[in-house]
Amino acid sequence: MSEDALLSVRELRTTFRRDGAEPLTAVDGVSFDVRRGQALAIVGESGSGKSVTMRSVMGILPRTARITGGQALFGGRDLLAIGDKELRKVRGRDIAMVFQSAMEAMNPTLTLERQLTEHLLWHGLCTKAEAKKRAVRALGDVGIPDPEKRIRTYPFQLSGGMRQRAMIAMAMVTEPALLIADEPTTAVDVTVQRQILDLLAELKNRGTGVIMITHDLGVARYFCDDAVVMYAGRVVERAPMDRLLDDPRHPYSVGLLGSGVEVGGRDLPLRPIPGSPPDLSHRPEGCPFHPRCARAELPRCATEQETLTIGPGRDAACWKVAVDA
């Protein structure tokens, strides 16, 4: 859509091969944009396809997965078409990723120094001596005290919060244009959560584009500018973050907000969405949310799903939105 987008994903489709069955569609026509210095939240429950979406863009899907359509434009190139060798040069250098748990995402047999400098060297970004300086600086930047000394330690010798910050330093040391954070605060406790979010917000202010994959709207609202809500592999609503919180349009977004405990501090009773997300191998026809939707109207909801633009940078995949307006 927009010309100044850092990453533009269009109609992405990813399927998983299954033994003796039709391939399973995990991501079904997902589109979004991220701009420089902007943060986009991809919100959804487990299994909504948010992680698979980002792994498709990065080209780090499991072997059974296959991208069957769409585009991911980044710096004038389609990441889905350039091939693994070229994509590998982009990964880590231009687009970096932060994972849910640093305990899991760092190699226990390598010191921080190795883990923070290796990819600088893989990408030929600088000399070994320079790489070490940059690594020490990156550790300092994420608020790790005494980085010259800490860089010689192994991940298990750091506390949970420090480890998480070291992982962010690892992603940031190459100064990527885009940072993808996959549930970066889910595995850490609340005090650390805040520090991690502040750190990500600072990166955003320095011009890095951030994509935050999360199921937690409370986390997303803290620093994201835009939001994409996903359900069963599809985007159901796209909106500026504050608009989504104030005025969600898609019934699923409404339900998601209603079932969040910490969102906005509004004194509303918790209203969990009845039912559970669909098994993707039996995705309902039409709008995948209709079996759980209080406003569903048959047969229309069970046969078609239409995305309606409802304002600048806003759309929702529900025909009822037009009725509301």
Add this chain to the structure above:
Amino acid sequence: MTATEGVEAVVGTMSTGEPEPIERGTTARGPWSRAWSRFRKHRLAFGSLIFCALLILTALAAPLIAPYGYEETDIQHKLAGPGAPGHLLGTDLLGRDILSRLIYGLQTALTVAFGAELTALVLALAIGLLAGYLGGRVEQVLMAFTDVMYAFPSYLFAVVMVTVLGRSIFALVVAIGIASWVTQARLVRAQVMTLKEREYVEAARSMGAKGSTIAIRYILPNAIGPILVTTSFAIPAAIAAEAGLALLGLGVQPPTPSWGAMISEGSRYLLAAPHMLVAPAVLFALTLLAFTWIGDGVRDAFDPSGEQR
């Protein structure tokens, strides 16, 4: 880390207002050094390691240590008992010094065992890593090959190898090595398959690591613990296998001494000259026991549940 450093670390952390004073030390102690310090605490294993180190030194310095050559005969003192003048452990049927033959036999045993296990390790790592990491067609072919080898009786295979290659140390290394890489390759593959699903492997991919880098730098070092454990248990097994083949008459070509051949020969003169059997049998048993205890120590050293936090 010294006590003062520890205090400094804590004070330093608190003064910068960091909410995380909990530190597990700031000295760089890698997984290897932790494994080693756990190994050292295992007294039996550590003692065995010293014993085995002495055995290895003895084998290396055999010509210096052994009082006689292994072929040297003392015709005056055939079948001399232990303590006979000049022959601490006595002599055999041909008047050869038993102690000297034990020392040279040690050379044979260790060369065969280490050679075979090194061969097995290299084969197992290569095949297991390729199969586990690449998956797909490569894995199917490699594992089918491994299964065929697994189904083949290893002693029969060794017999064939020795028949084809002749009764040499090389033939024994190949025969025993090939008989024992199969189990190891399966273990390597299983390890690799679990490890490649780990998030740090995905993280390495997301940083632009090449497949070979991931396999060698991220998967292999984390798989090495269990592999070393089986290798350390495989060494005594290889020593026993060499002796077993010698008992069957398929060991190294005489007169090169082998414990298995000595035991076999000694058993024929058990009543007349028991020392011919007892000396090699005792040393054989002690060596196997020591290597097995080392294996125990290695296993405990790499066991994460033994981790002291």
